[in-house]
Amino acid sequence: MLLALRGVDKRFGDTLALSDITVSLDGRAVGLLGPNGAGKTTLMRILLGLSSPSQGDVEVLGIDVRARPYEARARLGYAAEGPQRIPGLTGVESVAYAAELCGLGRRPALLRAHELLDLVNLGDARDRRVETYSTGMHQRIKVAMALAHDPALLLLDEPTTGLDPDSRDELLELLVSLRDGGGPALLLSTHLLHDVERTCDRCMILEAGALRFAGSLGELRRPNPQHYDVRIDGSEEARGRFVDTLVGTGATVERGRRAGVLDVHLVAPDPRVLWSAAETSGVRLWHLEPRAPSLEEAFLATISAEARAGTGPGGQP
Amino acid sequence: MKDRVIEVGYRRLPEIQAGPGHAARTIARWALTLAWRKRATKISLAACAMVAMGHALGIVVVVLLEAAGTFGGSTPLAAMSLNVDRIVGNTQEVLSSFVSAQTYFTVIALAVIGGGLIAEDRRYGAFDLYFARALRRRDYLLGKLLAAGAIPALTIALPFVLLWLLAVGIAPSTLRLSLLWLFVPGLIGALVTSAVLTATLLGASALGERGRTIGVVFVFGWLLLSAVGESLASNGLATAGYLSPARDVATMMEALLDAGPASAAAAALELRGSVNPSALLSTLSLLGFASLGLAVLVGRLRREVGG
Numbered sequence: 001m002l003l004a005l006r007g008v009d010k011r012f013g014d015t016l017a018l019s020d021i022t023v024s025l026d027g028r029a030v031g032l033l034g035p036n037g038a039g040k041t042t043l044m045r046i047l048l049g050l051s052s053p054s055q056g057d058v059e060v061l062g063i064d065v066r067a068r069p070y071e072a073r074a075r076l077g078y079a080a081e082g083p084q085r086i087p088g089l090t091g092v093e094s095v096a097y098a099a100e101l102c103g104l105g106r107r108p109a110l111l112r113a114h115e116l117l118d119l120v121n122l123g124d125a126r127d128r129r130v131e132t133y134s135t136g137m138h139q140r141i142k143v144a145m146a147l148a149h150d151p152a153l154l155l156l157d158e159p160t161t162g163l164d165p166d167s168r169d170e171l172l173e174l175l176v177s178l179r180d181g182g183g184p185a186l187l188l189s190t191h192l193l194h195d196v197e198r199t200c201d202r203c204m205i206l207e208a209g210a211l212r213f214a215g216s217l218g219e220l221r222r223p224n225p226q227h228y229d230v231r232i233d234g235s236e237e238a239r240g241r242f243v244d245t246l247v248g249t250g251a252t253v254e255r256g257r258r259a260g261v262l263d264v265h266l267v268a269p270d271p272r273v274l275w276s277a278a279e280t281s282g283v284r285l286w287h288l289e290p291r292a293p294s295l296e297e298a299f300l301a302t303i304s305a306e307a308r309a310g311t312g313p314g315g316q317p
Numbered sequence: 318m319k320d321r322v323i324e325v326g327y328r329r330l331p332e333i334q335a336g337p338g339h340a341a342r343t344i345a346r347w348a349l350t351l352a353w354r355k356r357a358t359k360i361s362l363a364a365c366a367m368v369a370m371g372h373a374l375g376i377v378v379v380v381l382l383e384a385a386g387t388f389g390g391s392t393p394l395a396a397m398s399l400n401v402d403r404i405v406g407n408t409q410e411v412l413s414s415f416v417s418a419q420t421y422f423t424v425i426a427l428a429v430i431g432g433g434l435i436a437e438d439r440r441y442g443a444f445d446l447y448f449a450r451a452l453r454r455r456d457y458l459l460g461k462l463l464a465a466g467a468i469p470a471l472t473i474a475l476p477f478v479l480l481w482l483l484a485v486g487i488a489p490s491t492l493r494l495s496l497l498w499l500f501v502p503g504l505i506g507a508l509v510t511s512a513v514l515t516a517t518l519l520g521a522s523a524l525g526e527r528g529r530t531i532g533v534v535f536v537f538g539w540l541l542l543s544a545v546g547e548s549l550a551s552n553g554l555a556t557a558g559y560l561s562p563a564r565d566v567a568t569m570m571e572a573l574l575d576a577g578p579a580s581a582a583a584a585a586l587e588l589r590g591s592v593n594p595s596a597l598l599s600t601l602s603l604l605g606f607a608s609l610g611l612a613v614l615v616g617r618l619r620r621e622v623g624g
Contacts, residue, residue: 048449050622070451074333078449084442088351100343102450103335112330119327145446150330183327 001062002026002185008056010042016209017042023204023214029179031196032189034206040189044155048078061152077146081157083138085130091117092126095144102149116144120174136167154184160195175199193295207303220298223290225269230262234283241281249273340452344460349467352430361426368422369476372415376484379408384489408484408496409574414589415480416473416507417567423472427518428535431465433528435519440526448622465519469511477507502573510566513607520610523617558593562606565599572596
């Protein structure tokens, strides 16, 4: 089991940062999704044992983090959000230092550092001081440092924030290659849905400290039996009647993503309403398909209206 | 033969077994490696080396004159050297004044080298890099103490030992015996001074986020405290002298080495400042400064690093 949390609360004074989180997740790559302030970083720090939950049990890779935090951390790699660095060190020195801190000897650490810099595509910048690195290079060196001791689970906190599209693409490609190439399992905290869609097979959705969803992406995007893509054939007048009939049942009808397709959201999961409306309005149903939402739609459907109001296009708050 | 570049990809590692103290040694070594890259480090250490060499010269002069007094019989040189203690001082005085003088230069070296040891880690968020690993607070603390402690060990304790060896090495056998006993108390004094400097610097470093600012504040604070203590003590408030770390170091060293009254040369060159009435209270005062520094450091780490 990658991680198991039971009844985890975290309070900062009067503020409840995490509320009764109970979840068990396995898999190669888990996305931790949520708007800003949802409690993602707090949860990550609890998983690392850097912050203690106010109550509840936390197990990571089968290790009780509260009882054995150092043992847990020895098997975890963490790339925190922000430009953390040790100034003055070059890229290869930073990774070698990280490896040595985890117990590797000087030469094995240096060898590991060179390997990882090649892996994260920083080979050409290995002898440059880290303070001269761009944001994208910083993110990659942090991943390399987190991988230095070969962790079983790599925790990444907003790794693509502030990256240009090319750098972001490269980093996501690296994460996919780790996931598929025998690297550590991933726990990716982000508010960018695309990142999760591309790299993860499972996800957790947090909102205002509460767990809204935990499961596979397939489950999250399971077709909604109240939501249909409908293509009809008939006169303009008949089509209008069809829409009016459906609206009369309380359904919402919008123009769909594809031309000529209607996006129908029924009041109840009963498609017979559609057949009945077609019959009464004199149109032929050409196409009827339960609608699988995009990740963005599924995410928006999962979180509350208040959180949605603060979420911009593309699911980016 | 051409180099062959082979892409390894992601390689799994066998289980890592680190020995005790490995992380602390690693932190100290990298901190010192980084410090050595700064030109200011080399300059400040060179200044410390000059102080040590000046005192080495003093040791040679004093010991040779003492030796001449011992073996010279009725020669004019022997007659002159009978009063050598009162004129140029003795080995104890040189060793004592070395530690006192070197303390000032070490304060500067420490400020240059170690001002950012904790502060820069805070400034650049490096705590996350350290403590997201299986690293305990005590490993980090020990590593930083080792790094900072290496400076006074190198500038005060080690040269003290070398100066003592020089004195013992060139002294005639009759004089050598009287110099042998200086080693242990002198080294204890040098180590206490080193510990005080190390702990107070790290305490100061834990309070800020910019190494350079911390360095300036540390030197300024040391000088200000010493000057204020000295001034108040010389104006009748004797207990205020214990607030002056420089005066405390001088008092402790002179008592430990039994340096006696100041020689004419030392008085002329102002090599020996005034001292406090009680060596014990001065030592306790120094240990108080060290404890305060450590308390600030530990408190900061506890606040910033959970788990």
